[in-house]
Amino acid sequence: MNTATTPPLFITMHASDNVAIVANDGGLPAGAVFTSGLALREHVPQGHKVALTDLAAGSVVRRYNVPIGYALKDIPAGSWVHERLLKMPDARELDNLPIATVKREPMAALEGYTFEGFRNPDGSVGTRNILAITQTVQCVAGVTDFAVQRIKAELLPRFPNVDDVVALEHGYGCGVAIDAPDAIIPIRTLRNISLNPNFGGEVMLVSLGCEKLQPERLMPPGTIPLIDERNVADVGNNADAKLDVVCLQDDAHIGFMSMVESIMRQAEEHLERLNARRRETVPASELVVGVQCGGSDAFSGVTANPAVGFCTDLLVRAGASVMFSETTEVRDGIDQLTSRATTPEVAQAMIREMAWYDAYLKRGSVDRSANTTPGNKKGGLSNIVEKAMGSIVKSGSAPISGVLAPGEKLKQKGLTYAATPASDFICGTLQLAAGMNLHVFTTGRGTPYGLAEVPVIKVATRSDLARRWHDLMDVNAGTIADGTATIDEVGWELFRLMLDVASGRKKTWAEQWKLHNSLVLFNPAPVT
Ligand code: CA
Numbered sequence: 123m124n125t126a127t128t129p130p131l132f133i134t135m136h137a138s139d140n141v142a143i144v145a146n147d148g149g150l151p152a153g154a155v156f157t158s159g160l161a162l163r164e165h166v167p168q169g170h171k172v173a174l175t176d177l178a179a180g181s182v183v184r185r186y187n188v189p190i191g192y193a194l195k196d197i198p199a200g201s202w203v204h205e206r207l208l209k210m211p212d213a214r215e216l217d218n219l220p221i222a223t224v225k226r227e228p229m230a231a232l233e234g235y236t237f238e239g240f241r242n243p244d245g246s247v248g249t250r251n252i253l254a255i256t257q258t259v260q261c262v263a264g265v266t267d268f269a270v271q272r273i274k275a276e277l278l279p280r281f282p283n284v285d286d287v288v289a290l291e292h293g294y295g296c297g298v299a300i301d302a303p304d305a306i307i308p309i310r311t312l313r314n315i316s317l318n319p320n321f322g323g324e325v326m327l328v329s330l331g332c333e334k335l336q337p338e339r340l341m342p343p344g345t346i347p348l349i350d351e352r353n354v355a356d357v358g359n360n361a362d363a364k365l366d367v368v369c370l371q372d373d374a375h376i377g378f379m380s381m382v383e384s385i386m387r388q389a390e391e392h393l394e395r396l397n398a399r400r401r402e403t404v405p406a407s408e409l410v411v412g413v414q415c416g417g418s419d420a421f422s423g424v425t426a427n428p429a430v431g432f433c434t435d436l437l438v439r440a441g442a443s444v445m446f447s448e449t450t451e452v453r454d455g456i457d458q459l460t461s462r463a464t465t466p467e468v469a470q471a472m473i474r475e476m477a478w479y480d481a482y483l484k485r486g487s488v489d490r491s492a493n494t495t496p497g498n499k500k501g502g503l504s505n506i507v508e509k510a511m512g513s514i515v516k517s518g519s520a521p522i523s524g525v526l527a528p529g530e531k532l533k534q535k536g537l538t539y540a541a542t543p544a545s546d547f548i549c550g551t552l553q554l555a556a557g558m559n560l561h562v563f564t565t566g567r568g569t570p571y572g573l574a575e576v577p578v579i580k581v582a583t584r585s586d587l588a589r590r591w592h593d594l595m596d597v598n599a600g601t602i603a604d605g606t607a608t609i610d611e612v613g614w615e616l617f618r619l620m621l622d623v624a625s626g627r628k629k630t631w632a633e634q635w636k637l638h639n640s641l642v643l644f645n646p647a648p649v650t
Pocket of ligand 1: 414549
C-alpha cells in the first residue's frame with residue numbers, strides 16, 4: 123500500500139476494540155486524518171497501534187476483543203500506543219477454564235481434492251521421496267556429511283525418482299542425562315523423525331559405538347516398518363525389521379574411507395527401493411500439515427494467520443490432519459482453546475501441556491513474556507498477549523480433537539494441538555516428528571526459514587515484504603490489508619498451492635534455493 127496514493131487507513135479487529143493498527147506502508151505522519159475523523163497526534167509506524175478513543179490511566183486497552191494491556195498513563199485519542207505505555211495482563215490461571223463448551227454444527231465435508239503422493243508401507247503418504255540417514259549422536263555428523271556429499275555426487279544420479287539424501291544431524295546422543303524423565307522428548311523426537319512419511323519407511327543409522335543413545339534404544343524392536351523380505355530379520359514368529367546400522371568404531375573399519383564406503387554401500391540398498399516408488403493419486407485427507415509463524419508483526423494476526431486459519435478449516439473439512447503449536451503463543455488464549463476442545467479429555471490434555479510449560483519456564487526464572495523479540499515490537503506487537511491473539515488464529519475455527527506432547531507421533535485426522543516451544547527450528551523439528559508432510563510458515567518481519575525434510579510454504583503478512591523478498595515468499599497475504607484480496611481468497615490460494623507442492627508439481631522457494639535450517643531437538647533434561 124503506497125502512502126502517497128492511499129488515504130490514511132487503520133485496521134480494527136473487533137467492534138469493541140479501542141485501538142487499531144495503521145495499515146499504510148511507512149506509517150503515517152502527525153496530522154493524518156482518517157475517514158472516521160480521527161487525527162493522528164504523532165507519527166505512527168506501519169502496524170503500530172493508534173488510540174481510537176481517550177484512554178484513561180489504568181483503563182483496559184483492547185484488541186481482538188481481549189485486554190492486551192492497561193494504560194500506564196492517560197493516552198489521548200490519536201496517540202501512538204506502544205509497548206512502553208502498556209502494563210501486560212497476568213497469564214490466565216489454568217483452573218476454572220471453559221471445557222469443551224463450544225458446540226458447533228459439523229463443517230461441510232470438502233470432497234474431490236487430491237494430490238500425487240508416495241504411499242508408504244505404514245499407510246502414511248509422503249510428499250517427497252527422500253533417503254534420510256539417522257545419526258545416533260553428533261560425533262558422527264562430519265563423517266556422515268562427507269558420505270552424503272559423495273552419495274549425492276556418485277549415487278543419486280542413478281536414482282532419478284529419489285528427490286534427495288538428507289543427514290539427520292542433531293546435537294543429542296551423548297553427554298546427556300539419558301535416564302532423566304524428560305530425556306524421552308529428544309529420544310522419541312529423533313525416532314519419530316526417522317519415520318517421517320517423506321522417508322518411505324527406509325531407516326538407516328550411523329552410530330559411533332560408545333554413545334549413550336545406542337541404536338537399539340533409539341529404534342527398539344517393532345518401530346521400523348517391514349517393507350519386504352529384504353529388510354526382515356528373524357523370519358518366523360518374531361519377524362521384525364532389520365536395524366540397519368553403520369557403526370564407526372567397528373573393528374572392521376580400517377581408516378576413514380572404510381566408514382564412508384560402508385555408509386555408501388548401505389545407502390545404495392535403500393536408494394534402490396526408494397527409486398522403485400511412484401507417485402499415485404491420493405485424497406487431500408493424506409496431508410499432514412504443520413503450521414507455525416516466525417518473525418511476526420502486527421499484520422500476522424490480520425492477514426497471513428487468518429488466511430492460514432481459513433485454510434486450516436478447508437484442510438479439516440477435506441479430512442486432513444493439521445497441527446498448530448507454539449505453547450507460549452497460545453498460552454494467553456488457553457480459554458479459547460479449551461472451549462473448542464471436542465471432549466473434556468482433549469481440554470485436560472491441553473491444560474496439562476500448558477502447566478508443564480509454565481513449570482519449565484519457571485525453572486528458568488522466566489514466563490511466557492520471554493517470547494517476544496525486538497523485531498516483534500518494532501513490527502507493532504507490544505507484548506505476548508497481543509502476539510498470541512494473532513498467532514492463535516492460524517488454528518481456524520474447527521474443533522480441536524487431539525493434543526500431542528513434544529516429540530509424539532500424530533495418529534489422527536482433524537485439528538491437533540501439538541505442544542512445542544515457539545522457536546522456529548524446534549517447532550519445525552517437533553512437527554516433523556509428529557509426521558508432518560507439508561509445512562506452512564507465516565512471517566511479517568521476514569525469515570528465509572526452510573527444512574530439508576519437507577517442503578515449507580512461506581506466507582508474507584505484508585505486500586512490502588512480499589515485494590522485497592519476491593524470491594523467498596511463496597504467498598502474499600498482504601493483499602488482504604491492501605484490500606485487493608479477501609481472507610477467503612488467500613486461504614483458497616494457499617490450499618491449492620499446498621496440493622501442487624505436495625504433488626511435486628511446484629517447488630517452494632526454500633526448496634528452489636535449498637535453504638535448510640538445522641534440526642534442533644527439544645531437550646528439557648540435563649546435560650552432563
Ligand atoms: Ca515459531
